[in-house]
Amino acid sequence: MSKRQFLIIGLGTFGINLARYLSEKNAEVTAIDRDEQRTQEASSFLQNVITGDATDEKMLRSIGLSDIDVAVVSLSKNLESSILITLLLRELGAKKIIVKSINQMHARIATRVGADRVIYPEVEMAKKLAESLVSPNILEEIELSPDYNLVEIVVPKKFWNKTLRQANIRGVYNLNVIAIKRKVPILNDAGESDIKEEINIAPLAEDEFAEGDIIVVIGKEPDIEKLNTD
Amino acid sequence: MKKENRSQEVTEDQELVEMGKFYFVNGKYDEAVEEFKKALKVNPGSPEIFYNLGLVYESRNKPEEAIKMYKKALAIDPKYKLAKQHYEKLIGL
Known part of the structure; x- marks a missing residue:
């Protein structure tokens, strides 16, 4: 090519x-x-x-x-x-x-x-900055259509150590979790601690959320806002 | 006599750091922070301890606290490669 x-x-x-x-x-x-x-x-x-x-x-x-x-x-x-x-x-x-x-x-x-x-x-950067200042838990937001957004959001505390099934984000908030990003602590070859970012695409119902996870969700803005502020 | 005390202190802070790292890689972040803070009391000028604290905060998605720690590590050792990498990533460089 x-x-x-x-x-x-x-x-x-x-x-x-x-x-x-x-x-x-x-x-x-x-x-x-x-x-x-x-x-x-x-x-x-x-x-x-x-x-x-x-x-x-x-x-x-x-x-x-x-x-x-x-x-x-x-x-x-x-x-x-x-x-x-x-x-x-x-x-x-x-x-x-x-x-x-x-x-x-x-x-x-x-x-x-x-x-x-x-x-x-x-203007675009100002808008992003304003959004991140008002909603610091929302890390990235992509408008998929006038109604639907794809958002990266820090997993709320109430979901820590719960499975996707238990959290029931789809049922309660009408949002689809399409990925979970996690910073995993590691030791490198020199014995120094570091972080490796892992991504779980299409997580299963039994996968568990942990503190510090970032979830990627698709849904309508009011529902995303509800998840963020509940 | 003084020299002997000093070498004991260095060992102690290293032990605390290793303990903190152990907790960190096992996902026990609160315990890790506790150990690193204890280590800082013994050796407040260690860039490694600040770096490790930064990592814990970064893993828990507390970027502002992490940035503070990486900055402290870099203030002590501006050539600290890992601290620099994480700091620059967080501030968007």
Whole structure:
């Protein structure tokens, strides 16, 4: 299977970190920025780095967008350039365009001119942080649909040393436990203590919860909230 | 005479740490914490004891307490690899 190819336009903090993580995952990444200092930094871990203006149509054409699977526009300040680049990418046949939004107006315009997905990392992170501050037991939350969420939650004290059957989470809360994550104490070869994380996928009715377990549940938000606050 | 006392203290704190580790790997977290705290009274400057306390708190999903312990371990020994790994993971680095 050939490597997936990504184009990242804008090497600010977000863009350069995205490029780094993608390359660590063996993806093929091309990056563009006007700032030579940034492109030099990216050259330390990327092969294809271009110093130039991505609003220049000729330059974008020269990249060969038909080979790119996903183009990410991650300009942090210049709204006009971001919109223009999004439009050009769409016209030049980019398969999928993701735009890092600068503000809500930008998000709306980017969608109109061809972005397949608009992300707003600061708002998304703020929302996650707010949720984790209000409900510290909820470690991760993924919205599966407007009604259903998948949530990682610290197992409530009342379920410690109880089996799934005894806890009856499905019957009482209408939630499905799909996994139990546990940090298991170990001694390494040097005799030092450490922790190994184990995951029990699709736990059985007789499996027992322990203090410190994290359960992964699927269900409706009010039911999850009830489990968390009961 | 003084030297002899000191060597006895070192042995005692090591014994307490080993006892704490034994409880920890057997899932007896309260007992483990008790032993590590006793060990700290004998040797308050041991990064290993703070690291082990951090592990117990981390296992029980008490990340804030764990972070405090790892920070103390690293303040004493900034090159403590395991403490650094756990600390960085918990603070999201």
